[in-house]
Amino acid sequence: MIKAIGKPLEEIIGNVQDAGKVLVAGCDGCVTVCEAGGLKEAKVLASALRLYYTQAGKPAQVDEVSLTRQCDKEYLAQLSDRIDDYDAVISLACGAGCQFLTEMYNHKVVFPGVDTCFIGVNEERGYFTERCQACGRCILAETGGICPIARCSKRMLNGPCGGSDKGKCEVNPDIPCGWELIYERLKTLGQLDRFENPVAPKDWTSSRDGGPRKIVREDLRI
Amino acid sequence: MSETTPSKLQKMIAAGHFAVTSEVGPPRSADGSVLEHKAKMIRDYVDAVNVTDNQTSVCRLCSLASVIRLKLMGLEPVLQMVTRDRNRIALQSDILGAASFGINNILCLTGDHQHFGDHASCANVFDLDSVQLIQTVKMMRDEGKLLGGHTFEVRPQMFIGCAANPFAGPNVALRVARVAKKVAAGAQFIQTQCIYNIPKFKEFMKMVVDRGLHEKVSILAGITPMKNVGMAKYMQKRVPGMDVPDEIIQRMGGVPKEKQAEEGINLAVEQIEELKSVEGIKGFHLMAIEWEEKVPEIVERVGLYPRPKLEA
Numbered sequence: 001m002i003k004a005i006g007k008p009l010e011e012i013i014g015n016v017q018d019a020g021k022v023l024v025a026g027c028d029g030c031v032t033v034c035e036a037g038g039l040k041e042a043k044v045l046a047s048a049l050r051l052y053y054t055q056a057g058k059p060a061q062v063d064e065v066s067l068t069r070q071c072d073k074e075y076l077a078q079l080s081d082r083i084d085d086y087d088a089v090i091s092l093a094c095g096a097g098c099q100f101l102t103e104m105y106n107h108k109v110v111f112p113g114v115d116t117c118f119i120g121v122n123e124e125r126g127y128f129t130e131r132c133q134a135c136g137r138c139i140l141a142e143t144g145g146i147c148p149i150a151r152c153s154k155r156m157l158n159g160p161c162g163g164s165d166k167g168k169c170e171v172n173p174d175i176p177c178g179w180e181l182i183y184e185r186l187k188t189l190g191q192l193d194r195f196e197n198p199v200a201p202k203d204w205t206s207s208r209d210g211g212p213r214k215i216v217r218e219d220l221r222i
Numbered sequence: 223m224s225e226t227t228p229s230k231l232q233k234m235i236a237a238g239h240f241a242v243t244s245e246v247g248p249p250r251s252a253d254g255s256v257l258e259h260k261a262k263m264i265r266d267y268v269d270a271v272n273v274t275d276n277q278t279s280v281c282r283l284c285s286l287a288s289v290i291r292l293k294l295m296g297l298e299p300v301l302q303m304v305t306r307d308r309n310r311i312a313l314q315s316d317i318l319g320a321a322s323f324g325i326n327n328i329l330c331l332t333g334d335h336q337h338f339g340d341h342a343s344c345a346n347v348f349d350l351d352s353v354q355l356i357q358t359v360k361m362m363r364d365e366g367k368l369l370g371g372h373t374f375e376v377r378p379q380m381f382i383g384c385a386a387n388p389f390a391g392p393n394v395a396l397r398v399a400r401v402a403k404k405v406a407a408g409a410q411f412i413q414t415q416c417i418y419n420i421p422k423f424k425e426f427m428k429m430v431v432d433r434g435l436h437e438k439v440s441i442l443a444g445i446t447p448m449k450n451v452g453m454a455k456y457m458q459k460r461v462p463g464m465d466v467p468d469e470i471i472q473r474m475g476g477v478p479k480e481k482q483a484e485e486g487i488n489l490a491v492e493q494i495e496e497l498k499s500v501e502g503i504k505g506f507h508l509m510a511i512e513w514e515e516k517v518p519e520i521v522e523r524v525g526l527y528p529r530p531k532l533e534a
Binding site: 201202203204205207209210211 | 335336337342343344345346
């Protein structure tokens with residue numbers, strides 16, 4: 001799922017310090033799972049903002065809500081009858097949800113309340129790591145099920161580089177070398193022959209490099 | 223710190239003359255003699271020569287090596303640099319390298335998306351954009367500082383330029399605002415997109431002048447002579463951001479095929495003559511694409527030859 005982390009409170013206050021009425025809008029999707037932008041976090045942020053306005057002597061109203069998802073219009077529509085009650089909205093959804101909310105309520109000021117970080121996993125509670133960069137052309141079948149694009153700091157397709165040391169990345173010894181992992185996994189699978197086959201330059205058109213992407217599923221569009 | 227550089231192009235403009243620049247496209251091979259041949263054709267007719275940087279995302283001999291070659295021939299080169307292919311380390315490194323050979327002009331561009339070129343499947347960089355590249359060159363020149371914070375003594379003495387496309391509509395005001403942003407970043411000269419729609423260009427220039435931007439940046443009008451009606455149609459339909467009015471197509475198509483090249487030159491000459499009187503125009507940038515041999519004729523016919531001599 002998408003992993004995010006709450007923005008520093010000072011940054012959020014900087015955006016809404018002059019707004020009299022603020023709605024904090026959480027999302028029940030990915031950001032709830034990584035505990036960055038669900039109802040619980042919306043309540044915590046709303047409380048912190050109320051405290052700020054009180055201490056600053058500014059009359060204000062801060063409410064919170066959480067939508068099933070902010071990346072779907074039908075759930076965003078749940079705000080239609082109340083969004084005009086507010087001067088500003090803080091979206092705790094990922095960057096996609098925050099933008100979709102903005103698109104739907106074009107006249108309303110919407111601020112992001114989280115930093116969207118990556119597509120990753122929950123290794124443990126509060127410990128999330130990246131696994132996928134959504135390049136649009138999955139090569140996991142060739143790399144032992146471990147993605148070198150997400151897990152090698154140089155996104156090398158023929159790693160590891162000379163800077164890999166004791167199975168760790170040269171960028172930071174806390175980062176496992178993605179190619180060390182791939183090598184060991186291929187060994188386990190008895191597929192080390194794959195490792196020695198040079199991989200040709202990748203076609204990046206399906207990745208961010210090709211420009212903004214879309215999927216059109218005619219079979220789903222009635 | 224000084225915004226006055228040893229650039230001959232800057233001096234020509236400062237002396238109040240219409241500047242004339244042109245460009246050469248490097249070959250898609252290691253044959254440097256191609257550049258020398260093109261450069262010799264135009265050297266006496268222009269004040270400075272741009273070298274394009276993998277234009278339209280087609281891989282070519284690099285602009286850095288090319289401008290050094292031209293400099294060693296005694297020409298005044300303009301290093302075109304796009305941010306598509308190199309990150310800030312490589313860009314700054316190449317700027318220092320160019321400056322070490324006395325290159326004094328740079329044109330800061332973002333660059334066409336690789337989608338248009340011969341390596342459409344490649345990754346792009348775009349670590350910086352054109353505005354940030356302008357800021358970077360200015361910082362290196364005026365503060366002797368790299369983006370990473372390192373300070374140094376021998377600074378690149380660059381006359382800083384950029385491009386502007388008045389026709390990438392629909393909003394001309396937006397295009398003028400972007401010029402203002404580039405000026406705020408440090409741009410000192412502009413070479414515009416090829417101009418065919420003169421009324422629209424004048425509308426753009428009026429807004430530039432109304433905002434006083436023409437006093438802060440020297441605008442060189444971009445002129446590309448058409449070789450034939452096929453080229454005119456191609457530019458109208460296929461080249462992003464290009465505005466070729468139907469009248470131009472009709473005029474080019476209205477003469478026999480063997481006369482179309484001549485008509486294209488006539489058209490370019492007329493455009494320059496008309497643009498000379500537009501307030502804020504400080505010169506002309508002749509982009510005779512794979513047609514460099516026509517530059518002398520155009521410059522002579524518009525009365526800009528011989529080029530004025532600058533005092534040493």
